Amino acid sequence: MDETNVRVNSLKAWILAARPKTLTGAAVPVMIGVASAVALYGWSGIRVVPAVLCMLFALIMQVDANFVNDYFDFMKGTDDESRLGPKRACSQGWITAVAMRRGLLYTTILACVVGLPLVFYGGWEMIMVGLACVVFCFLYTISFSYLGLGDVLVLVFFGLVPVCMTYWLAAPPTQLASIPTSVVVLSIACGLVIDTLLVVNNFRDIDNDRRAGKRTLIVRIGERGGLILYMLLGLLGAVMAIGGVVYLNWHEGQWTQYLVIFYIPFHTLAFTTMRSIRKGAELNRVLGMTARNMLIFGLLVSAALIFA
Template sequence: MKTNSLSAWLLAVRPYSLGNSVILVLVGSAMAFADGRFRPETALLCLLFALLMQCTANLVNDLCDFQRGADQPDRLGPDRAFAKGYITPGAMKGGILAFTLASCATGIGLLALSGWDWSLIAVGAACVIFAYFYTAGPWPLAYHGLGDVAVILFFGVIPVGFTYYLQTGFWGWEITVVALALGLVIDTMLMINNFRDREEDRRCNKRTIVVYLGAAFGRWGYLLLGVGAVALCLSLAATRQWVAALLPLPYLAFHIATWRKMVRIDHGEELNICLGETARNIMLFGALLSIGILLDHWI
């Protein structure tokens, strides 16, 4: 692959993972639509902001994991562009800066659409800080067992909740439940990654929660994240949102099937099969939940 080529940058931003951002904004916007307050221009900017911030985080992760020795030649996961030498250090740092500035510009657009709600600056700043300090800085979250908490918050509660809030000006318990459910489902991706890489992470002193608490925690944690997400959706039945409460249930069958495969394989590069299935399952959950929310509105 040619150094600093478009193909190299596409590998670096990990397009296979960007569906997560789409699902988060889709669900938040579906809830806004169900409440009769859907604003397409705001939804589009929320989507752009989420995608740019995820790309920023992916690039920072690519750079810093290599610098900390986490990406070795025997890496079990998908190839990393920087570790492979496909992107030079200067270009990678420039790319991180460019994506960060683009994210901030998009955030200013959202701020304008909100009527200049200056409290949103704190939210945007928190997103930028997370993108960097997940794997960068003197105390990176991913290296101290806090990666899962960060993912649930910044790939669940904040993007779903604020996609809804920016369109409606409101935040209630239902959006909190839905946002938390999405955060738990997306954290299954991190859990399977950390389960697969547990030995490699231990060697390079990357103290993920699986390294801290052991492989058994990774196995059962993966299962319980999906089960917990579906259980949270069931609570929507309390407000007679029956379709949104029940439609995500088929996701559980796929999630359990992937979990059983994960337990059987246990270690090695073959676990990447489970990683791919987990990405599929996340999309399925988000699609079913969004459809359920819309059907409850129309029925």
């Protein structure tokens, strides 16, 4: 979307603040969770309503996280004129701080309203899961990202929680006693691949983060370590995903269960581009490639699970 001539607090401003391109990271874990349930029980065996609610909750929470990040980084002065990443709504004056506070409040409430019916499918424990999602949505920007723990939260809340919970809620009621080990493996693989997006973000912002006292994992391990980490996360995620698919739904001679291998060339290309650029706003190109690769990964894993 064109970022010029944005009126204050307009619909265009809110769409930009929602960062639609980041919604891939919210959708992919739910896709994999649903595909895992389909692989075991077939389309006729899964519960559609909780699966849809999981997707809506994840998407709204991603927008909420973006609003929280936009507002609190603006208040802390992290998003200043030296920022290399995509422009932020509050710092650009597209949305006022007062309006953004209301916006993040409304999206938080909306996410809770959408997620509450999941209690009927998964029990009262779903309230604790939803509360954890909301609390850590705020803690990520306010505290954890400054302590180098953002990657841990990505692994948990973009891997373990959404994949496992979506599978658990979409599976037939008689199967709610446990979550297969293979689904846990797939959830970790998903979290690792999605973390590559955070690694690119922090790699690009390493100098600004150092000045702001933001001790991200990339600040701690340096640029060379960041490059190695980016490559390893994608490769390990792909290998674990293949293992999870095969273990969950093994069919001898069925090549489709190895579809995830086609993610590796895309990831390698993004790594090569990242290594050649190393510095500056041009790394936003790698950010776009990584977001695309996450979607490719999600589609390949889902296809491998469903069609194996």
